[in-house]
Amino acid sequence: MSDSLIHKLPKIVSDGEREAERALKRIEEGNRIGLQVRELVISSRDSTWNRLYKQQNVKDVEVDPASMNRLIYGDNLLAMTALLAGDELSPSLRGKVDLIYIDPPFNSRANYTFSVKLPGGRVEQTATTLQQFAYSDFWTKGTESYLGMMIPRLILMRELLSDKGSFYLHCDPTVSHVIKLVLDEIFNEHNFRNEIVWCYIGGGQANNHFKRKHDTILFYAKAENNTFNWKEVAADYESLPVTAYWRKGHTDRQEAEKLAREKMKEGKRQNDWWSDIPSFATATRNTQRTGYQTQKPEGLLERIIKASSDEGDLVVDFFTGSGTTARVAERLGRRWIVCDSGKPACMISREELVKKEAAPFLYMHIGDYHAEEARITAQKSIGGRRMTAGDLAQIVIKLFGGTPLHHEANPKGNLGEKVKENRLVYVDSPRKTTGLKTLRSVMEIKRTRLGGFENATLLGWNFDPEMSEYLRNGYSEEVEVLVIPPDLLEKIRKEGGGLKPDEVRFSPLQYLTLGEVKRARHEKSETLEVSLGNYVLLSPHAINLKDEDRKKVERLIAEDPLSLISYWSVDPDYDGETFRSVWQNYRGDEENPEPDRVRTSATLGDLEPVEGSRKICVRVADVFGFEAEASAETE
Numbered sequence: 001m002s003d004s005l006i007h008k009l010p011k012i013v014s015d016g017e018r019e020a021e022r023a024l025k026r027i028e029e030g031n032r033i034g035l036q037v038r039e040l041v042i043s044s045r046d047s048t049w050n051r052l053y054k055q056q057n058v059k060d061v062e063v064d065p066a067s068m069n070r071l072i073y074g075d076n077l078l079a080m081t082a083l084l085a086g087d088e089l090s091p092s093l094r095g096k097v098d099l100i101y102i103d104p105p106f107n108s109r110a111n112y113t114f115s116v117k118l119p120g121g122r123v124e125q126t127a128t129t130l131q132q133f134a135y136s137d138f139w140t141k142g143t144e145s146y147l148g149m150m151i152p153r154l155i156l157m158r159e160l161l162s163d164k165g166s167f168y169l170h171c172d173p174t175v176s177h178v179i180k181l182v183l184d185e186i187f188n189e190h191n192f193r194n195e196i197v198w199c200y201i202g203g204g205q206a207n208n209h210f211k212r213k214h215d216t217i218l219f220y221a222k223a224e225n226n227t228f229n230w231k232e233v234a235a236d237y238e239s240l241p242v243t244a245y246w247r248k249g250h251t252d253r254q255e256a257e258k259l260a261r262e263k264m265k266e267g268k269r270q271n272d273w274w275s276d277i278p279s280f281a282t283a284t285r286n287t288q289r290t291g292y293q294t295q296k297p298e299g300l301l302e303r304i305i306k307a308s309s310d311e312g313d314l315v316v317d318f319f320t321g322s323g324t325t326a327r328v329a330e331r332l333g334r335r336w337i338v339c340d341s342g343k344p345a346c347m348i349s350r351e352e353l354v355k356k357e358a359a360p361f362l363y364m365h366i367g368d369y370h371a372e373e374a375r376i377t378a379q380k381s382i383g384g385r386r387m388t389a390g391d392l393a394q395i396v397i398k399l400f401g402g403t404p405l406h407h408e409a410n411p412k413g414n415l416g417e418k419v420k421e422n423r424l425v426y427v428d429s430p431r432k433t434t435g436l437k438t439l440r441s442v443m444e445i446k447r448t449r450l451g452g453f454e455n456a457t458l459l460g461w462n463f464d465p466e467m468s469e470y471l472r473n474g475y476s477e478e479v480e481v482l483v484i485p486p487d488l489l490e491k492i493r494k495e496g497g498g499l500k501p502d503e504v505r506f507s508p509l510q511y512l513t514l515g516e517v518k519r520a521r522h523e524k525s526e527t528l529e530v531s532l533g534n535y536v537l538l539s540p541h542a543i544n545l546k547d548e549d550r551k552k553v554e555r556l557i558a559e560d561p562l563s564l565i566s567y568w569s570v571d572p573d574y575d576g577e578t579f580r581s582v583w584q585n586y587r588g589d590e591e592n593p594e595p596d597r598v599r600t601s602a603t604l605g606d607l608e609p610v611e612g613s614r615k616i617c618v619r620v621a622d623v624f625g626f627e628a629e630a631s632a633e634t635e
Contacts, residue, residue, distance in 0.1 A: 005144055005178065012144060013185060016151025023081050023156065032085040033078050035070075037063050038465075039363040039619070041569075042582045043354045063578055065090035065362060071326065071353070072339040073346040074366030075431060076318040079339045080156040082366065097160040098227065098313035099334075101304055101325055103170035103296060104150065114344050116623045117587075118556060119563050119596060123549035125344065125624055143175055147182060153318065154186050160316065161222040166193075166308035169218045170296070176216040187220040193228075194219040194272045198300065200279035217304075227313070232306040235268040270303070277303070295321060301328040309334055323349025330358045343462070343625035351567050351621075354584045365433050365464075390414060393427035395492060396459060396484060399504045400425055409450055422454040430489075434460035436470055443478050459484050459506060465619055465627035468511035472630075482506040483542045507539035512620050512628040515601075519614060519634040526609050528572050528634075530616060531601040535561045535628070543624050565598050567621045572604050574617035574631060581619070 026032075040063055066089065072079050086092035114125045141148075161167060167187065171179055176195075184192060196217040205211050277299045301324050309315055311333040317325035320338035326349060329336040340346050350363055390413025394404045397416030402425040405415045416425035426442045428434045439458065446456040457480040471481060484506060491499055515531035540553040556563055569581035585598050592599050617631040 008144060009147075009178075009181070012147050013151060013182060016148060017155065019152040020155035023077070023152065024084070024159070027081065027085045032087065033082045033366065034087055035065065035072060035079070035082045035090075035364045035366065037065070037362050037578055038073075038365050039569075039579045039581050040360060041350065041354065041358075041363055041584075042360050042580065043357045044583060063089075063362065065364070069326070069330070069335055069359065069361040070337045070364055071320075071323070071346060071349055071361060072337065072364045072366070073341075073343060074339070074433070075341050076339045077153055077156070078366045078431075080153065080160065080318065083337070084156065084159055093314075094159055095162050096314060097316050097337075098162050098165050099168075099305065099309040099315045100157050100161060100165070101168045101170070101301065101315070101317050102157075102319050103317075103321065104319045114342075117596060118552060118623065119560065121552065123545060123552055125544055143178060146175060147178065150179070151182060151186075154182065157318070158186055158222065163223045164225060164227045165222040166226050166228075167220045167222070168196075168304055168308070170215060171218070172215050173212070176218065180218055183218055183220055187222070191221045191223065191226075192219075193221055193226070197273040198277065199273060199275040200277075219308075227308055227310060229307055229310070230269055233270045233303050235270055270307075274300075274303070296324050298324055298328050301325055302332065305329055305332055305334060320349055321345050323352050327352055327356055327358075330356065343627075345625075347567065347621045347625045347627075351586045354567075354586065355589075388413070389429045389431060392430070392489075392492075396427045396488070397425050399488075399499060399501050400457070400459060400506060401501045405450070415445070415449070417450075417453070424449065424453040424456040426456065426458050427484075428458065428460040430461040430484075433462045433464055434458070435464035435467065439467070439470060439475055439479060439481070443475075446479070456480065457482060461486070463509060465629045468509050468628045469630060471509065472511065481509050483509060483538050485542050486544050505539065505541045507542040510538040510622070510626050510628050511536050512618065512630040514618060514630045514632055517616060517632045517634060521609065524609070525605070526607040526614075527603065527605040528570075528607060528614075528616060529601065529603050530570055530618060532562055532565070532568065532618070532620070535565055535620060535622065537561065537564055537622060537624075538626065562600055563597055564622045564624075565620050566623045568598055569619050570602055570604065571617045571619075572607055572614070573610065574615045576615070579617060579619060579629075587623075 083093045116123050116125055157167065169179065169183065180192075180195070194217075196219060197214050198217060199214045201213065277297055279297065305315055305325075305328055312335065314335045314337070315325065315329040316336070317338045320326065320340045322345065323338060326336045326338045330353070338349060340349070346363070353361065393412070393414035394416070397404050397414075400416070400418075402416035402418045402423075404410060404413065405417060407413075409415065414427045414429070416427070417423060418425060424442070424446045426438075426445065428438055438460070442456055442458045446453045456478065459482050461484050463481075463483070467481065475481075485504060488504060491504075512535050513533035515533040516529070517531070518527075518529040520527040520529075537553070537557050540550045540557070543550075543553070545553065553564075567584065567586040569585075570583040571580045572582065573580070583602055583604055585592070585602065587596060587598055589598075613633045613635050615631060615633050617629060619627060619629040621627050
């Protein structure tokens, strides 16, 4: 009994509270994590880009996180910390969020996959490395680990909520009973509003129990006077009164319908069991479907957002998945911030928002946080033992064939060497996106540490889309950059110390090349024609795929590499800092010649003339969520 969850719960809660307190203390001490703008997205289709470009006056659109909607890629604990801290561009959001809805992965779907459509069939991609590391305990201790991950995040969410704010947590019966106890503690049991039962059809059958046909949504308020617009979500009252009045002897149908409409004005308060919103499992041709396994129907989010927020309110989702919360909030006139640690999720969310021609929004990453990471005391469980990111880095160094440097020269544990090659080995953290700052740091260490190294290799898990461009522009002569296979975490858990270097394959980074780029000057305008040249996907061994699916991808890499691109965008006036995406094309765009492919060229006409050269930048995202960019200068 001493090992049962009910006995462990007080310690789990207190540990989570301490982790949240540490995060809040770091904010008070000025040790802040920033959010970096990766892209300003001006949503437009091929046929509408120019109109929207001019309407938005793109060159004058200020990148203002304080007023713009935001899609954030990265660990949501770090994102919450950044939003609570604020920075010079965006004030703290403590007490400013009006509604939080979250649908976190729970026990029954910890190993969720993402279905990727390719020419000739589909392949299944499992969780990304960042997701695996951020929530790695999901695969080891079940509900105990789920609670350990959730509690500090729930506390920070409470800090973000305004006094009129509401909180909704979507879960299933495997954890609803336990997570409610935790929520009663964090939000106060007096602020509990509803246990909503969302009923659906399809699946859930077995021979030893009743069909499992519902999820649970727990609804809490921050304080007593939370926003609740019951009339906005009143049930449709029309059909029932018509039949009821007919039964009461009204033989005139028009009279019965008139009485029904009058009665409907009064409204019927919505129950806390919802059986009128179907799941995606029963809607195979649903136009909302994105292919994301845990996607929720827009009708579900519409009811929640209408009930617990007003127009102009700020709605936040820290496990956004395919971006349903953002799309519905946008349509209903709410402001929004959504976050996910999965790159495919963020790519799908961005693409779906572009399809809906959402107002300009920011795509952001968690900023550099080496100093922050050094302070993190929470550890992850891998291979049955507790280890830090530094411990993991040393395993990677050894699997690469190197030897970790001694502690005095290697305080974070992420530096190693290959003595015979006089090569520095630098392993970046799975908790961050590797970019130019890290690349330059490796170059500096190569020159100065232990008398200097002749060669250097940077091993990373997640990369900025510009990285391939940096490497083509000369950095590859200084540092070799390789991708750590994303299934390595799982292999370490299974094999422990039994893995050997020859069993692990490190891959070169993906990259994009442009085809022909033409610039035509007219009397009062300019036209650009941009085409894609080639896209080289990183090795399929660096993607979480089954063996048979990996062979399909290898064939496409060799025969039809551009078919792997899911989305691409163009900035016709790239300033080298903020990528302003003003033209986008994506798979499934009704204007594409082929539904399962992007078009491979873009024409941007009626541009304002520019003196001298013009820098064009193109970014692509492939079907697995990896990004690359390429730029060109035209005279």
